[in-house]
Amino acid sequence: MDISTETPRGRRAEAGAAAPVRFDTKIAVLLREDLPGWQRLNVTAFLVSGLGTTRPEVIGEPYADADGTAYLPMFRQPVLVFQGTAETLGLAHSRALGRGLPMSVFTSELFGTGNDRDNRAAVRARPAAELDLVGLAVYGPRNAVDRTLKGARMHP
Numbered sequence: 001m002d003i004s005t006e007t008p009r010g011r012r013a014e015a016g017a018a019a020p021v022r023f024d025t026k027i028a029v030l031l032r033e034d035l036p037g038w039q040r041l042n043v044t045a046f047l048v049s050g051l052g053t054t055r056p057e058v059i060g061e062p063y064a065d066a067d068g069t070a071y072l073p074m075f076r077q078p079v080l081v082f083q084g085t086a087e088t089l090g091l092a093h094s095r096a097l098g099r100g101l102p103m104s105v106f107t108s109e110l111f112g113t114g115n116d117r118d119n120r121a122a123v124r125a126r127p128a129a130e131l132d133l134v135g136l137a138v139y140g141p142r143n144a145v146d147r148t149l150k151g152a153r154m155h156p
Helices: 037-049 086-099 108-112 116-124 142-148
Strands: 004-006 012-014 025-032 079-084 103-107 133-141
Touching (some): 133 142
Antiparallel strands (some): 004 012
16 A cells, blocks of 8 residues: 655655655745835735746645635745845846746836736836846746846845
């Protein structure tokens, strides 16, 4: 009788064992280091919002409490948040494009818009190399994301 289960990395773990889970993929957000706290939180929320709709594998199962109250599902893995300079953001953006990683971007112009249509128009108005990035989110193979964010620091 096999009482083991498949882990996200494909390793076998005994049923009921508290084996650490290590994912082959990574969700990461990179924020420009000079943003005020409220902007960091807002930008992070916006950046990760597209992942669940375009990459359904990142979403876990719905939650429920002991009373049976249902809650929405969340990401199945941690979201790591980094910070860096405007130059670090530009390099990460170029690297993500070069690696074909799924990416969302937030530019400084989006702080002045009030809706999704104007947000998209603000990004569309500039070529990729001229985007005034304040944040980006990437998802993909762990090593590719690590190489993309080279030079960034973990957010404090």
